Amino acid sequence: MTKVNHIASRQEVTSRVLDGDLPSDELSLDNLDEKTFTRYAQIGDVMREKHQGGINIDITASVAAALEHEPCHNLPASDEVNVQDNGAKVVSMSAWKKPLSQMAIAASVALVAIVGVNTMPQPASTHSDNVPVLQSTPFAGGVSPVSFSSEQPALENAEKGLRELQQQRIGALVLEHQRQSRVAYALQKQAQLTPKEPEEKK
Amino acid sequence: MRLIACILGLFFAFAVQASDVITAKQLLQNMAKAVHTRNFDASFVVLKGKGMEPYRWVHAKQGDTELELLSLLNGAGLEMVRVNDRVTYFEPQSSAYSISTDSIAGPIPEVLFKDVTYLLSNYDFVLGGKGRIAGRPSQLVRIESKDDSKYNYWLWIDTQSSLLLKAAYVNQQGELLEQLQLTHISVTPEPAAQLLELQQRDFPAPLPMQTSLERDNITNNWQVAWLPQGFDLLKSDRHKLDLNNELADYYLYSDGLVDISVFVQRPLPGERPSGALSSGATTVYVHNSGAFDVSVVGNIPALTAKKIAESVKRPL
Known part of the structure; x- marks a missing residue:
C-alpha cells in the first residue's frame, strides 16, 4: 500500500517526510522531490519565524520559460485602441473611458443607394398611391450612418454618374435632417417662451 | 325606465371616455417622469423596414445630477451623452459637439420625455389594450394624428415602472412602419458606476443657440x-x-x-x-x-x- 503511494505521488512523499510521517529511509528519499522539499521547508521556516534574512526563491528562469510558450491572449488596452484606429473603422463604444479625440474615425458616405426608379404605383402599399417610388437598397437601417467599409461593395454595384450624385445628395440630406432635428426641440422650447413675431409665420 | 337606462348609459359612456383621456395622458406624463428619475439600463432595437439598429440606453439620477447615455451599437456607431442639460453627440464623421438641451434626440421623440400636453392640439391620446412586452406587463397608449397627413405613434408603457417598453410609427392603415422594442431592461435603486464616471469627464462647451435677433x-x-x-x-x-x-x-x-x-x-x-x-x-x-x-x-x-x-x- 505504501509502495503504491510512493509511486503515485512524489509530492505526497515529500510532504510526509517533512512532517515526519514517513521515515527518511532510502525508498522515501528516492522518491523525494528536492525542489518541493526545499520550498516546503522554507515555507515552514517562515511560518514558524525561524528564517533569518529575506526569502530567496529564484523563479525568474521558470517564469521566463513559461512566458516563452504563453500565447498573447491579453493585450493591453492601449494596443487595442491603436488597432482600431489603424485598421477597421470602428468606433470605440465606451468613449468616455478614452480620450475623446479618438472618436473621429470613420467617414460616412451615401446612406441610401438608388438603383433605379419605379414610376409604377405600388399596388401593395396603399399609402404610396400616385407617389413614384425610387428603388433603393437601404443597408444597416438605411438612414443611419454606416461605416465606409461596409458601404464599399454596395457603392460598386450602384450605377455611376448621376445616380451616384443623387445618391450622395440624398445621403447628405438624411444626415443633415438627423443633425438639425437635434436642435429642433430646444428651438421649439425657445419659441414657446419668446412671443412669436408676426412676420415669422408667413 | 328605459329613458333612465339610456341616460345612465350615456353618462357612463362619457365618464369612461373622459377618464380614458386622463389616463392616457397621465400614463404619458408618468413615463416622462420615470425616464428622468429612475436608474435603468436597457437595450433596444429599432426596426426600419428590412434594417435593424441596436441601441443601449443607460440612465442614472444621483442627487440633482442626471446622467444618460444612448449609443448605437452597429456600423460606425453614434454616441449621445447627456449630463443634466447638456447633450454631447459623438459621431464617426465629425468632431464631438454639445447642445444645451435637456433631452437626447435619439430614435424616441424628445417631447415624450417632456410636456406631452403640447401635442394635444395636433394629436389625440387614446388608451389601447394591455399586453406583455419584454417580459413585463404593458399598457398601449396611442398618439393618433388628428388628420391623415401624418403618422401615428404608439407606445407600450410598463404598468409597474412607467418606463417605455415598445414604440412604433403606425400609418393610417394600422401598419407598423418602424418599431422600437426593448429587449432587456433592469431598473436598479443605485446608479450604474460607469455612468457616474461621466461626471468627471470634460465635454465640449455647448454651441451657441440661435437667438431671436x-x-x-x-x-x-x-x-x-x-x-x-x-x-x-x-x-x-x-x-x-x-x-x-x-x-x-x-x-x-x-x-x-x-x-x-x-x-x-x-x-x-x-x-x-x-x-x-x-x-x-x-x-x-x-x-x-x-x-x-x-x-x-x-x-x-x-x-x-x-x-x-x-x-x-x-x-x-
Missing part, C-alpha cells in the same frame, strides 16, 4: 406654401451640407412630435424623375421642379412629403 435673418428666398396642420417654422438658413459640400437653402419645421426638413438646391444635371424613398418611417422625397430641386425629409407619409415639396415656390 438672428431669427430675423431667416431666408425668405422660398415659400413653402403647404404644410400639414400644426407645423411651425423653427429655423431657416443657407448652409453647406457636410457630406457633399453642396449649398442648400434649409427650412426646419416641427409639430412637436415629428420634424420636417425642406432643402432647396441647385438642380442636378440630366433628366431625373421625382420620387420618394423610405426607410422605416423616414421618407425622403426628391422633387425636380426644373429650375431648382426640392427635397423633403422627415417621418411623414410619402404623399405628404410630395405635397410639401411641390408647394415650394419663389415668393412673388
Whole structure:
C-alpha cells in the first residue's frame, strides 16, 4: 500500500517526510522531490519565524520559460485602441473611458443607394398611391450612418454618374435632417417662451 | 325606465371616455417622469423596414445630477451623452459637439420625455389594450394624428415602472412602419458606476443657440406654401451640407412630435424623375421642379412629403 503511494505521488512523499510521517529511509528519499522539499521547508521556516534574512526563491528562469510558450491572449488596452484606429473603422463604444479625440474615425458616405426608379404605383402599399417610388437598397437601417467599409461593395454595384450624385445628395440630406432635428426641440422650447413675431409665420 | 337606462348609459359612456383621456395622458406624463428619475439600463432595437439598429440606453439620477447615455451599437456607431442639460453627440464623421438641451434626440421623440400636453392640439391620446412586452406587463397608449397627413405613434408603457417598453410609427392603415422594442431592461435603486464616471469627464462647451435677433435673418428666398396642420417654422438658413459640400437653402419645421426638413438646391444635371424613398418611417422625397430641386425629409407619409415639396415656390 505504501509502495503504491510512493509511486503515485512524489509530492505526497515529500510532504510526509517533512512532517515526519514517513521515515527518511532510502525508498522515501528516492522518491523525494528536492525542489518541493526545499520550498516546503522554507515555507515552514517562515511560518514558524525561524528564517533569518529575506526569502530567496529564484523563479525568474521558470517564469521566463513559461512566458516563452504563453500565447498573447491579453493585450493591453492601449494596443487595442491603436488597432482600431489603424485598421477597421470602428468606433470605440465606451468613449468616455478614452480620450475623446479618438472618436473621429470613420467617414460616412451615401446612406441610401438608388438603383433605379419605379414610376409604377405600388399596388401593395396603399399609402404610396400616385407617389413614384425610387428603388433603393437601404443597408444597416438605411438612414443611419454606416461605416465606409461596409458601404464599399454596395457603392460598386450602384450605377455611376448621376445616380451616384443623387445618391450622395440624398445621403447628405438624411444626415443633415438627423443633425438639425437635434436642435429642433430646444428651438421649439425657445419659441414657446419668446412671443412669436408676426412676420415669422408667413 | 328605459329613458333612465339610456341616460345612465350615456353618462357612463362619457365618464369612461373622459377618464380614458386622463389616463392616457397621465400614463404619458408618468413615463416622462420615470425616464428622468429612475436608474435603468436597457437595450433596444429599432426596426426600419428590412434594417435593424441596436441601441443601449443607460440612465442614472444621483442627487440633482442626471446622467444618460444612448449609443448605437452597429456600423460606425453614434454616441449621445447627456449630463443634466447638456447633450454631447459623438459621431464617426465629425468632431464631438454639445447642445444645451435637456433631452437626447435619439430614435424616441424628445417631447415624450417632456410636456406631452403640447401635442394635444395636433394629436389625440387614446388608451389601447394591455399586453406583455419584454417580459413585463404593458399598457398601449396611442398618439393618433388628428388628420391623415401624418403618422401615428404608439407606445407600450410598463404598468409597474412607467418606463417605455415598445414604440412604433403606425400609418393610417394600422401598419407598423418602424418599431422600437426593448429587449432587456433592469431598473436598479443605485446608479450604474460607469455612468457616474461621466461626471468627471470634460465635454465640449455647448454651441451657441440661435437667438431671436438672428431669427430675423431667416431666408425668405422660398415659400413653402403647404404644410400639414400644426407645423411651425423653427429655423431657416443657407448652409453647406457636410457630406457633399453642396449649398442648400434649409427650412426646419416641427409639430412637436415629428420634424420636417425642406432643402432647396441647385438642380442636378440630366433628366431625373421625382420620387420618394423610405426607410422605416423616414421618407425622403426628391422633387425636380426644373429650375431648382426640392427635397423633403422627415417621418411623414410619402404623399405628404410630395405635397410639401411641390408647394415650394419663389415668393412673388
